Amino acid sequence: MALSLASVLAESALRHPERTAVVFGSQRTSYAQLWEQALRYASFFRRQGVTPGERVAILLLNAPDFPAAYYGVLAAGAVVVPVHALLTAEEISFVLADAGAKALVCSPQLATQGRAACESAGVLFVESGVPDDEAMDQMVLREAEADAVVLYTSGTTGRPKGAVLTHNNLVLNCTVVAHDLFQITHEDVLLGALPLFHAFGQTCVMNAAFRVGASIVLMPRFDGETALQLMVECEVTVVSGVPTMYIALLDAARKNPSRPPLRRCCAGGSASPVAVLERFEEVFGVPIYEGYGLSETSPVASFNQQEFGRKPGTVGRGIWGVEVAIADAELADRVRLLPQDELGEIVIRGHCVFKGYLNNPEATREAIVDGWFRSGDLGTRDEDGFVTIVDRKKDLIIRGGFNVYPREVEEVMMRHPAVKQVAVIGVPHDTHGEEIVAVVLREEALEITAEALIAWSQEHLARHKYPRHVHFIEAMPLGPSGKVLKRVLRERVYAH
Numbered sequence: 001m002a003l004s005l006a007s008v009l010a011e012s013a014l015r016h017p018e019r020t021a022v023v024f025g026s027q028r029t030s031y032a033q034l035w036e037q038a039l040r041y042a043s044f045f046r047r048q049g050v051t052p053g054e055r056v057a058i059l060l061l062n063a064p065d066f067p068a069a070y071y072g073v074l075a076a077g078a079v080v081v082p083v084h085a086l087l088t089a090e091e092i093s094f095v096l097a098d099a100g101a102k103a104l105v106c107s108p109q110l111a112t113q114g115r116a117a118c119e120s121a122g123v124l125f126v127e128s129g130v131p132d133d134e135a136m137d138q139m140v141l142r143e144a145e146a147d148a149v150v151l152y153t154s155g156t157t158g159r160p161k162g163a164v165l166t167h168n169n170l171v172l173n174c175t176v177v178a179h180d181l182f183q184i185t186h187e188d189v190l191l192g193a194l195p196l197f198h199a200f201g202q203t204c205v206m207n208a209a210f211r212v213g214a215s216i217v218l219m220p221r222f223d224g225e226t227a228l229q230l231m232v233e234c235e236v237t238v239v240s241g242v243p244t245m246y247i248a249l250l251d252a253a254r255k256n257p258s259r260p261p262l263r264r265c266c267a268g269g270s271a272s273p274v275a276v277l278e279r280f281e282e283v284f285g286v287p288i289y290e291g292y293g294l295s296e297t298s299p300v301a302s303f304n305q306q307e308f309g310r311k312p313g314t315v316g317r318g319i320w321g322v323e324v325a326i327a328d329a330e331l332a333d334r335v336r337l338l339p340q341d342e343l344g345e346i347v348i349r350g351h352c353v354f355k356g357y358l359n360n361p362e363a364t365r366e367a368i369v370d371g372w373f374r375s376g377d378l379g380t381r382d383e384d385g386f387v388t389i390v391d392r393k394k395d396l397i398i399r400g401g402f403n404v405y406p407r408e409v410e411e412v413m414m415r416h417p418a419v420k421q422v423a424v425i426g427v428p429h430d431t432h433g434e435e436i437v438a439v440v441l442r443e444e445a446l447e448i449t450a451e452a453l454i455a456w457s458q459e460h461l462a463r464h465k466y467p468r469h470v471h472f473i474e475a476m477p478l479g480p481s482g483k484v485l486k487r488v489l490r491e492r493v494y495a496h
Helices: 007-015 031-047 065-075 089-099 108-121 167-181 199-212 224-233 243-255 274-284 361-367 406-413 450-460 486-495
Strands: 020-024 027-030 055-059 079-082 103-106 124-127 147-152 162-166 189-192 215-218 238-241 264-267 288-293 300-303 322-327 344-350 372-381 387-392 397-399 402-404 419-429 433-442 469-472
Touching: 007 031, 007 065, 007 167, 007 199, 020 031, 027 031, 031 065, 055 065, 055 089, 065 079, 065 199, 079 089, 089 108, 089 147, 089 162, 103 108, 108 124, 147 167, 162 167, 167 199, 167 300, 189 199, 189 224, 199 215, 199 238, 224 243, 238 243, 243 264, 243 274, 243 419, 264 274, 274 288, 300 322, 322 372, 361 372, 387 406, 397 419, 397 433, 402 406, 406 419, 406 433, 406 450, 419 486, 433 450, 433 486, 450 469, 469 486
Parallel strands: 020 215, 055 079, 055 103, 079 147, 103 124, 189 215, 189 238, 238 264, 264 288, 433 469
Antiparallel strands: 020 027, 147 162, 288 300, 322 344, 344 372, 372 387, 397 402, 419 433
8 A cells, every 4th residue: 555654744735735834933834835845855855866765864953844854755755764953973973874864954053963973974964944956746655564764762771773663653643643632623733842853743743733734833942931922822722742841831830821722732751740730730721631652652552532531640541543551571572461450561562563673673573572562661551441651661769679660759759849840760779779869850939958858758658669868950851852861860869
């Protein structure tokens, strides 16, 4: 079956040619204009000798050039390799070489590291900007299971791995997100604050919006006050974000009494503290629906869906066409599913599961077992099929032989009025193996000492769970998608 992810933009350009596709500052780009720009990029790539199935990398910020180049690569029949904007030249060079990229399209702001990486990897450097080439007549269709996008994982446990996603993976995922989960239409306006080079931003913002002809308000860099102002001015109705973004919007709402006409908010990327969900609904008058997924699952695998009700603190049930279950985490060579409420590894199968890791068959065999993708996340599944994430396997703390799940401790500590944000980590300890440390960002107007917070935690948590040390921090180290970088916190705390 012939299919192209580029159809997501092409079809909306046919159905809604004059509707605004992208808002960027004072600039408005219609669907017809954006599709023509994509076809100009496609023509340019073809002139550079890029053939269907070959890979083109893009190192671009959240600006109209991102979708133009992204869909341009796809329209040419090539495979998109989005590159993380915060990587060093050496790291970019690895991605380019590993992917076998023919070219890199790069934002001017990122040109220094982009050029250096291209020189090192022997790859054509292309500074972004819509080419002058005459627009290609029509896009190239590929097989549904052909490669469409290669997303490189963060590489926290070694070199990044390229997760290969097909046209079918991504078209189905954004269609289910747009129609079944977010229930958006061409009249909606989405906030484009998530980085588009990340799976969450690509599927849940860009591809989902373009699938139905909605508008996206792009932010090159997120901050709460600017985001709230934009949301009000542009009448944003749908927001997808990570917990840190919602915390920042709550901060901004204290200073700005204006509210946008929100009707749907969705959270993913990491577990949202229930306290944040409750505060946001109180302040903005709309609930946050939590979901779950990974780059390897296109990314959405489960979601709190209106048809099944919403359970705050869970990541919902498997989306349409996808099964999410719990398996024995100790078995590496096979999948043994566990009954309800038992703790184990979250496993996923269905149309969202990726093709495999590029150039890495061994890692693919470890990740896809008996037809299930092994997520590396620990969780439970209740009698209604709702999944609760307990923690990453690698974030589990074992103190004195007892398992301590950081998220459980974080949920409790977020209830303290002086705690704005908290990340719980384990650090090596001679006696207990690991010790529990809470890294805390305080509410500005409230003071509390480490000793007082430890004492409070001791009252609310079991003896083996409460943190023995509290470190206060001015700002949490965040990844590009807004996740707290616990490995950075471990390095900082352990250095002390």
